[in-house]
Structure formats: C-alpha cells, structure tokens
Amino acid sequence: MTPQNDQNSVMDGPESLVHILPHLFGYHPEAALVISGLAPGGEPVHFTRADLPADTSDWPMAVRDLLAFQQTRAAKGTETVDGLVAWICPDPADPLYGERSMARHRPLAGLLGVAAASHGTDLLEVVYVTRDRYWLMSTDAYSEGRLISPPPAEYDATALPRSGDVRAALAPVTGDRAYAIAKAVDTVLKDADVQIRTAGHIKVAKDTAALLDRTIRALADGTTTIEQIPDDTAARILVGLQYSHVAGIALEYCEDHELPAARDLWLHLARLCPDEVNWCVVEPTVLYAATSWGLGQEGIARLALHIVNDATREYYLISLLVHAMNVEHSYEGFRKRLRDSRASRSDAITG
Incomplete structure (x- = not known):
C-alpha cells in the first residue's frame, strides 16, 4: 500500500476524477488500484494505492486489504467523508488494454462496491483509466470510453512520470x-x-x-x-x-x-x-x-x-x-x- 499526504485538490465532476489522479501521488499510477475518500467539498482524503493483481483469483483479497488499509487511515483522521471513489489503472502491457480490459475488470468494480458497503460507506464511482481514455464503470459499460481532454492548467500532469515507464527503466538485465x-x-x-x-x-x-x-x-x-x-x-x-x-x-x-x-x-x-x-x-x-x-x-x-x-x-x-x-x-x-x-x-x- 502507498499512502501519501492529502492534497488541497477538489474533484467537482467526472473528468476531474481523471485529471486529479496523478496529482494524488506525484505520478500516473498504472497496474494499480487506487481508492480515496471524498470530503463534503470534493477534496480527496485518505487516498492509497495497491498493485493491481493480474490473476483474477487474487482480486478479492487485494480489494479487502486495500479497503481495510484505507479505512484504518480514515479512522485516524478528523475529516468528514461523503463516500469513496476508486480507480482501476490497468497495465499498459496488458494485450487487452482498453475496452476489452475494462470489460474484464468490471467484476473488480463490483468487488470494490461490496467491500465499501461492508465498511458502512458508499462507493460513489469506479473509474477505469488508460493513457488516453476513461470509463465511469457505473454508466459506461458498453462504450468505447471517453477521451481524456486536456486538463485545466493547475492539473497539467504531462511532466509527471508514469509508473509503468519507471518500472521498465528499473527492469533488470537479462x-x-x-x-x-x-x-x-x-x-x-x-x-x-x-x-x-x-x-x-x-x-x-x-x-x-x-x-x-x-x-x-x-x-x-x-x-x-x-x-x-x-x-x-x-x-x-x-x-x-x-x-x-x-x-x-x-x-x-x-x-x-x-x-x-x-x-x-x-x-x-x-x-x-x-x-x-x-x-x-x-x-x-x-x-x-x-x-x-x-x-x-x-x-x-x-x-x-x-x-x-x-x-x-x-x-x-x-x-x-x-x-x-x-x-x-x-x-x-x-x-x-x-x-x-x-x-x-x-x-x-x-x-
């Protein structure tokens, strides 16, 4: 799990969920699950990430651990939380990367919702994010996804690294x-x-x-x-x-x-x-x-x-x-x- 310091950023609409994501950690998460609480004003709080398991049999445990860790952090804070949002960030090396991979991961969104409910909180949205498109998994079940538009200047993330690229740079010789x-x-x-x-x-x-x-x-x-x-x-x-x-x-x-x-x-x-x-x-x-x-x-x-x-x-x-x-x-x-x-x-x- 990777917790970070809470940011003074606000999510005020569906696409802002995508624009704000890399700023939570200082990089674009890939092959990752991310979850965050939302304060009443839309500010993300108690956000954390975990590796996205490639094996579907590992999804339930990954979700349980992620939610438990996030809720432990939330319990130590003082902020009021209206609910949770989650992001599924696939591995760019996934041969199904894109719409087919989104469909494959749809059950994972369901697992996140069940786990959130078990902790007595609502999961407001699960966003599936690739490098150029995103899906709101509550509504975009059968679409080609939405193109990620250029963000407002304060959310420009072009200079931030992508985790997949950093992992590739650190890959050992063979x-x-x-x-x-x-x-x-x-x-x-x-x-x-x-x-x-x-x-x-x-x-x-x-x-x-x-x-x-x-x-x-x-x-x-x-x-x-x-x-x-x-x-x-x-x-x-x-x-x-x-x-x-x-x-x-x-x-x-x-x-x-x-x-x-x-x-x-x-x-x-x-x-x-x-x-x-x-x-x-x-x-x-x-x-x-x-x-x-x-x-x-x-x-x-x-x-x-x-x-x-x-x-x-x-x-x-x-x-x-x-x-x-x-x-x-x-x-x-x-x-x-x-x-x-x-x-x-x-x-x-x-x-």
Whole structure:
C-alpha cells in the first residue's frame, strides 16, 4: 500500500476524477488500484494505492486489504467523508488494454462496491483509466470510453512520470548480461570472503567507500561514462553497499554537481540485479530514489521506493526517505542533514 499526504485538490465532476489522479501521488499510477475518500467539498482524503493483481483469483483479497488499509487511515483522521471513489489503472502491457480490459475488470468494480458497503460507506464511482481514455464503470459499460481532454492548467500532469515507464527503466538485465554480472558478483564475494578473514570487514567497507568515491567523481567530471564501468567495479560496489554504513556514505553524494552522476550510477547498479543477485537490488534502488528526489523528481522517487518495498519491508533507508518526503516535504532539509553527516566524518568508515 502507498499512502501519501492529502492534497488541497477538489474533484467537482467526472473528468476531474481523471485529471486529479496523478496529482494524488506525484505520478500516473498504472497496474494499480487506487481508492480515496471524498470530503463534503470534493477534496480527496485518505487516498492509497495497491498493485493491481493480474490473476483474477487474487482480486478479492487485494480489494479487502486495500479497503481495510484505507479505512484504518480514515479512522485516524478528523475529516468528514461523503463516500469513496476508486480507480482501476490497468497495465499498459496488458494485450487487452482498453475496452476489452475494462470489460474484464468490471467484476473488480463490483468487488470494490461490496467491500465499501461492508465498511458502512458508499462507493460513489469506479473509474477505469488508460493513457488516453476513461470509463465511469457505473454508466459506461458498453462504450468505447471517453477521451481524456486536456486538463485545466493547475492539473497539467504531462511532466509527471508514469509508473509503468519507471518500472521498465528499473527492469533488470537479462540473458548473457545477467549471467555476466552474476558471475562478477560471485567472484567479488569469494574475494571479499578472503579479505574479511585476513583483514576484517572494515577493510572491505573502506575499500568500497573509496571505490565509490572514485567512480562518482569520474562520472561527475566526465572522465568516464556508465557504459565504461567494468562489471568488476559494479559488482564490488553492489556487494559493499550491503554494509549499512557504506550505503549511508553513498547517500551523502547529494550536491548539485554530484546528483546526476550518482543517480545514473544507482540506476545502472539497480538494473544489474537480475534474479540471480536480486539480494543486491534494495540499496541501489533506494539510492536512486533519493537522488531522483534531489533532482526534483519526487514522483519517480516515490515509485522507486514503492517498487523496492515489495522486495523488503525492513530496510531502514526506505523508512528514512519516506519520512523525509512526507514530513519535511523538501529535499533541502534532508540534504542539510546529509551535509552535516558528511562533514562529521574524518574517516570514510570510522569517522
């Protein structure tokens, strides 16, 4: 589930349900279920999202969990709610994407209505939203859908990312490339094991921090490119990031001249985590989220955190970033703390 801070937006008609949707989360949700309460003035409150299950047998549980989570949030609030609205946002990769997929998902709208009623609230509308059309599932059962018209300027969402595109950008390498990186990681692990037994964990961590510093500096000043980073280097950084203090140091590359290079590196490393080494994926993906936020792309940051949260729910940096985005609302305050941490380190590991 992905709750966000409530927005000062108002839904005042059917199409406004579509226009407002990406602004609830800072991105266009796809392959997702979204539900929101409506305050008397039409303001969305207590909204949340969940992944849209591809398997219809998983729909009942997904709906029950989504409604229960949303109602738990609502119970903690003080707003009066007139009812609920929901959005079904299909996966653009669905071969039935469009009218046929809408028809397939119609029973899901029914499940949402039953679940809302079980919580003693009315489901006012379920909107099925593709990239260019939408259906009001209470009335548009057999139509080709309604074209999404350009929104008012205050609801323009053309600059906001689509979750499907972000997921595609983070998709791991496959085939020979996956085999090569898995082999490189295996070699690094064996070398690290020898080094740990002879010199200790601190030596491995310090070497990683130094390698990380050289790599980001080279990327930032243009003396190397992402494509020129050897698999051995990538594997050594991925393995070294498993030390929490090394991941914390990596987070501190937060200055304007460092952020683009660091973000490119984290995205590259996240993609170098196929199934064979997916235990490495959490750290670079969280760091990718942090640098995306620093570059003004909060929607991508939240999406990346949601994606990686599926892999682990215990990683402290996820909680740290979510709290910073939800409470501080500005990267600058977060960056100040990173700067203070960076300045306090007289030594890359033990400072």
